[in-house]
Amino acid sequence: MPRTHITTVINGDETEFLTEDSTSLLNALRDEVGLTGAKEGCGTGDCGACSILVDDRVNCSCLMFAPEADGTAIVTVEGLADSGELHPLQQCFLEGAALQCGICTPGFLMAAKALLDKNPDPTETEIRYALAGNLCRCTGYDKIIRAVQEAAREMRGQ
Amino acid sequence: MAITEENPGYKWVGTRPIRPDGVEKVTGKARFGADLTLPGMLFGKVVRSPHAHARIVSIDTSAAESMEGVKAVITGADFPDLAANGAHPSEIDVANNAIARDKVLYEGHVVAAVAAITREQAEAAAKAVAVTYEALPHVLTVDEAMADDAPLLHEAMITKGVDPAPEEPSNIASKILHERGDLDQGFGEADEVVEREFTTKPVHQGYIEPHAAVADANSDGRAHIWCSSQGHFQMRAYTATVLGVSPGTLKVTAAEIGGGFGGKTVIYLEPLAVRLSQRAGRPVKLVMDRDEVFRATGPTSGTRIKVKMGVSKDGKITAAEVWMAYEAGAYAGSPVGAAGMTAIACYDIPNFVVEGYDVVCNKPRVAAYRAPGAPMAAFAVESVLDELARTIEMDPIDIRLTNAAVEGTQASYGPKFPRIGFVETLEAIKEHPNYTAELGPNQGRGVAAGFWFNAGMMSSATVHVNENGTATVVTGSPDIGGSRQSMALMAAEELGIPYESIKPIVADTETVGFNDVTGGSRVTLATGAAVVDACRLIVEDLRGRAAKTWDVEVDQVEWVDGQAQHVDGSQPPLSLNDLAAKSGRTGGPISANASLNSRGVGAGFSTQLCDVEVDPETGVTRVVRYLSAQDAGRAISPDYVEGQMQGGVVQGIGWALNEEYIHDTEGVMENPSFLDYRMPVASDLPMIDCAIVEVPNPAHPYGVRGVGEVGIVPPMAAVGNAIRDAVDVRMTELPMSPIKVLEALNENDG
Numbered sequence: 001m002p003r004t005h006i007t008t009v010i011n012g013d014e015t016e017f018l019t020e021d022s023t024s025l026l027n028a029l030r031d032e033v034g035l036t037g038a039k040e041g042c043g044t045g046d047c048g049a050c051s052i053l054v055d056d057r058v059n060c061s062c063l064m065f066a067p068e069a070d071g072t073a074i075v076t077v078e079g080l081a082d083s084g085e086l087h088p089l090q091q092c093f094l095e096g097a098a099l100q101c102g103i104c105t106p107g108f109l110m111a112a113k114a115l116l117d118k119n120p121d122p123t124e125t126e127i128r129y130a131l132a133g134n135l136c137r138c139t140g141y142d143k144i145i146r147a148v149q150e151a152a153r154e155m156r157g158q
Numbered sequence: 159m160a161i162t163e164e165n166p167g168y169k170w171v172g173t174r175p176i177r178p179d180g181v182e183k184v185t186g187k188a189r190f191g192a193d194l195t196l197p198g199m200l201f202g203k204v205v206r207s208p209h210a211h212a213r214i215v216s217i218d219t220s221a222a223e224s225m226e227g228v229k230a231v232i233t234g235a236d237f238p239d240l241a242a243n244g245a246h247p248s249e250i251d252v253a254n255n256a257i258a259r260d261k262v263l264y265e266g267h268v269v270a271a272v273a274a275i276t277r278e279q280a281e282a283a284a285k286a287v288a289v290t291y292e293a294l295p296h297v298l299t300v301d302e303a304m305a306d307d308a309p310l311l312h313e314a315m316i317t318k319g320v321d322p323a324p325e326e327p328s329n330i331a332s333k334i335l336h337e338r339g340d341l342d343q344g345f346g347e348a349d350e351v352v353e354r355e356f357t358t359k360p361v362h363q364g365y366i367e368p369h370a371a372v373a374d375a376n377s378d379g380r381a382h383i384w385c386s387s388q389g390h391f392q393m394r395a396y397t398a399t400v401l402g403v404s405p406g407t408l409k410v411t412a413a414e415i416g417g418g419f420g421g422k423t424v425i426y427l428e429p430l431a432v433r434l435s436q437r438a439g440r441p442v443k444l445v446m447d448r449d450e451v452f453r454a455t456g457p458t459s460g461t462r463i464k465v466k467m468g469v470s471k472d473g474k475i476t477a478a479e480v481w482m483a484y485e486a487g488a489y490a491g492s493p494v495g496a497a498g499m500t501a502i503a504c505y506d507i508p509n510f511v512v513e514g515y516d517v518v519c520n521k522p523r524v525a526a527y528r529a530p531g532a533p534m535a536a537f538a539v540e541s542v543l544d545e546l547a548r549t550i551e552m553d554p555i556d557i558r559l560t561n562a563a564v565e566g567t568q569a570s571y572g573p574k575f576p577r578i579g580f581v582e583t584l585e586a587i588k589e590h591p592n593y594t595a596e597l598g599p600n601q602g603r604g605v606a607a608g609f610w611f612n613a614g615m616m617s618s619a620t621v622h623v624n625e626n627g628t629a630t631v632v633t634g635s636p637d638i639g640g641s642r643q644s645m646a647l648m649a650a651e652e653l654g655i656p657y658e659s660i661k662p663i664v665a666d667t668e669t670v671g672f673n674d675v676t677g678g679s680r681v682t683l684a685t686g687a688a689v690v691d692a693c694r695l696i697v698e699d700l701r702g703r704a705a706k707t708w709d710v711e712v713d714q715v716e717w718v719d720g721q722a723q724h725v726d727g728s729q730p731p732l733s734l735n736d737l738a739a740k741s742g743r744t745g746g747p748i749s750a751n752a753s754l755n756s757r758g759v760g761a762g763f764s765t766q767l768c769d770v771e772v773d774p775e776t777g778v779t780r781v782v783r784y785l786s787a788q789d790a791g792r793a794i795s796p797d798y799v800e801g802q803m804q805g806g807v808v809q810g811i812g813w814a815l816n817e818e819y820i821h822d823t824e825g826v827m828e829n830p831s832f833l834d835y836r837m838p839v840a841s842d843l844p845m846i847d848c849a850i851v852e853v854p855n856p857a858h859p860y861g862v863r864g865v866g867e868v869g870i871v872p873p874m875a876a877v878g879n880a881i882r883d884a885v886d887v888r889m890t891e892l893p894m895s896p897i898k899v900l901e902a903l904n905e906n907d908g
C-alpha cells in the first residue's frame with residue numbers, strides 16, 4: 001500500500017515519516033516517530049491522554065489523521081523540558097504530587113501549557129474548565145489544579 | 159491534620175519529597191503497557207462475541223489466515239481443555255474467561271485472536287474470522303438470574319453455602335450468612351425502625367490506560383511477557399494455567415501501570431499474546447480499545463440490597479437485617495463475601511443477620527474494584543443510619559460515635575478489633591471547619607462512614623548497598639500510585655541515609671522473590687515491611703563489619719544516623735559509605751533479602767462529609783464541599799496518602815452521580831466510551847479536603863494500615879445523605895442522576 005510522506009517540526013526538529021492515510025497522528029507519533037509520551041486512553045477524543053500542541057493549539061492526536069500534521073509544528077510532552085531543564089509545570093507536578101499512576105500526566109501537562117500560554121493568571125474555575133477534556137482517575141484533580149496554579153505563579157515571576 | 163500520636167522523631171517517614179519515578183513520568187519517558195516495541199513485532203487483535211449468551215457452533219478462520227500480513231489466528235481450540243484435565247473450577251473459569259471454548263457468556267467475550275504485520279491488517283483479519291453462533295436466552299440482573307425459570311449460564315452450578323445443598327442447579331453461585339444475637343428481640347427493643355431497598359449498577363474502575371501486553375515466545379517453550387498489571391507474579395501464574403505450562407517457563411516484566419483500582423489483578427490478553435507469538439514465531443503486541451475495556455473487563459457488581467435497622471431513642475442500634483444480591487457477571491466470584499463482612503463492621507450491633515448471594519449473569523465477569531463489595535453495602539447501610547438519626551433527631555456524627563466499633567469490639571464478621579481509629583475519624587470531621595460551614599439555598603450536608611480490612615499477604619524485597627554507600631531497594635510490587643516513594647522513605651529511615659540515596663525499583667519475576675498483587679491496600683504495609691526487614695538485616699551486617707574492623711564485640715556497635723558508632727565513642731564512626739567502600743575486605747558485597755507473609759493487617763476506617771447543591775429545576779447535583787477523614791495508621795508518604803483519599807472520593811462521587819453500565823434488552827452495552835460512561839472531570843468538582851488520622855497499626859514497624867481502598871466506601875452514602883438534607887428526598891438507586899433526582903422531587907411534590 002503506498003504511504004504518504006509527511007514533513008513536520010516535532011519538538012523543534014524537522015521530522016519526516018511515512019504513514020498510511022488512515023493512521024491517526026497519535027499512532028504515527030508512537031509507532032513511526034517513536035515518541036510514546038502521548039498515550040491512547042480512548043481513541044475517541046474523550047480522555048485527553050493523547051493531547052499535544054499542533055501550531056500552539058492543544059489537540060487530541062487520536063482525532064487527527066497523520067497526514068494532517070504535514071507542514072505543522074508539533075510539541076509533545078517529550079519537548080516540554082528545555083535541554084533537560086524541566087518546564088515549571090513539570091516541576092510543579094512533581095513537587096505537588098500531581099500524578100499517581102502517571103498515564104494521564106503527559107496530556108494534562110500539554111493542556112495546562114496551552115492554557116498558561118494564553119492565560120498566565122487563570123482562576124481555579126478557568127483551570128478546571130481548561131482541563132475538563134482530560135480525564136484523571138487517580139488524583140481527584142485536587143493536586144493537579146494546585147500544581148497548575150503554582151506553575152502559573154512561578155511563570156508570572158511571583 | 160488530626161494526628162493522634164506524635165511522629166516519634168522520624169527524619170524521612172512522613173515527609174513530602176519528589177517521588178523517585180517522577181521525572182520519567184513528567185517527561186514522557188516512563189514506559190507503560192502499550193509503549194514497548196520489539197524488532198519484528200506483530201500487532202494483534204481480539205475477536206469478541208456480539209451476543210450476551212450463545213453457543214459457538216463453528217469458527218472458520220480460513221479467510222482470515224489467508225489475508226495479507228496475517229501470521230497467526232487462534233481460537234479456544236488452541237488452548238488446553240482444563241475441564242478435561244481436571245483443573246480446579248476457579249482455574250477453568252479463568253481460562254474460559256480468557257477465551258471461550260463452547261459458549262460465550264457476555265457481549266465482548268473473546269472467541270478468537272489474530273496477529274498481523276500492521277494494525278490495519280490485524281483489524282481486517284479479526285473482522286474476517288467467521289463465527290457461527292446459536293443465540294441462547296440471557297439474564298442481565300440479579301432479579302432475572304434468580305428467577306425460578308431463569309436460563310442457566312452454567313448447567314452444573316449448585317449453590318454453595320446452603321445446607322443441605324440444593325439438588326437443582328441455578329445462577330446462584332453461593333450464599334453467605336453472618337448472624338449474631340436475636341433479631342426479633344433487637345427490633346423489639348427499638349424505638350424506631352427504618353427499612354429501605356437499594357439498587358446499584360455495575361461501574362467500571364475506569365483506569366485511563368487500556369490493558370496491553372507484549373509477548374515474545376521462544377522455540378524452546380519459554381516466553382517473556384511485558385504487561386501492565388497490578389501483579390506480574392499473578393499474571394505469570396494465571397497465564398501459565400491457561401496455557402497449561404509451568405510458571406517457570408514464563409518471565410513477566412511489569413510495565414508502568416496506568417491505573418488499575420483492582421481491575422488489573424486478572425488476566426485478559428497475556429495468554430492470547432503468548433499463544434499468538436508461539437504460532438507466529440515473532441513478538442506480538444495486544445492492546446485493548448476503550449470499548450473493549452468496557453465490554454470485557456472490570457466492572458464491579460450491580461446489586462440489590464435491603465436494609466432494616468432499629469434504634470433506641472438514645473441512638474443505640476438494637477438490630478440490623480441486611481439482604482444483598484451481587485452480580486458476579488459471567489463466572490462465580492462477586493465480592494458479596496466482603497460486602498457481607500463489611501456492611502455493618504463500623505458498628506457494635508448486638509443483633510443482626512447479614513445474608514448475601516453471589517449471582518452469575520450475562521455481563522462481563524466482575525473484577526476487584528477498590529474495597530470490593532463494600533461501597534454498595536455502605537451506601538445502603540449508611541443511608542438507613544442517616545434516616546434513623548433524622549427520625550430520633552440525633553447528630554449524624556453522634557449516632558455513629560454512639561455505636562462505633564472500638565478496640566475490643568467483636569467485629570460483625572468475627573474477630574475482635576485490635577486498636578482501630580474509627581472514632582478518631584468521626585472526631586476529625588466534627589472538629590473540622592467544614593462541619594459548621596454555612597449552607598446556601600438548596601444545599602445540604604451528608605455524613606457517611608466506611609470500613610475496609612486492608613490486606614497483608616506475601617511480599618519480598620532485596621536491598622543492595624552500592625559501593626558509594628547508596629542503596630537499591632528491589633521489590634516486585636508494581637507501583638500504581640507512588641509506592642516507590644514509601645519504600646524509599648522507610649529504607650532511608652532504617653539505613654539512616656538520605657532519601658535521595660535510595661533507588662527503589664520494581665523487578666521482573668526472575669529478579670526478585672514472590673510478591674502478591676498490588677491490591678488490598680497492602681504494598682506500603684507488607685512490601686514495606688519486607689523492605690524494613692531487609693534493611694535491618696543490612697544494618698546487622700554493617701554492625702558486624704564495624705565490630706570486626708574495630709576488633710570489638712558486635713554489641714559494642716550501634717547504628718545511628720547512617721553510621722556505625724562505638725557505644726563509648728572510643729572509635730571514629732564508620733559511615734555506610736566507609737563500610738561500602740571496604741566491603742571487599744569485610745565480607746564481600748552488602749546485600750540482604752527478606753520475604754514475609756504479612757504479620758498482621760490494620761483495619762482502615764474513613765468518615766466523610768459532603769456538601770451538595772441540588773438544582774430543583776434540573777435535578778442536577780453538584781458537590782460544593784468535601785472532606786475525607788481516614789485513619790492511615792502512619793502516613794509514610796502524606797502526599798500520596800492524600801492522593802489515595804482524594805482519588806477514592808472522586809471515584810465514589812462518579813459512582814454516586816453519573817456512572818453506570820447501560821445494557822439494551824439483548825445484553826449489548828450501550829455506553830462503552832468515556833463520552834457516554836461519564837466519569838468526573840475537573841470542572842465537576844471542588845477541592846477535596848483531607849484529614850489524615852494516624853492511629854498506628856501495632857503490627858507494622860511504622861504503624862502503617864494501608865490507605866488505598868476505604869476512601870471509596872463512604873462517598874455514595876455521603877452524597878445521598880447530603881441530597882436528603884438539601885431537598886428532602888431519599889435516593890435509593892445509583893447513580894443519583896438528574897433524571898432520578900427530578901423524579902424523586904416530583905414524587906415528593908405530588
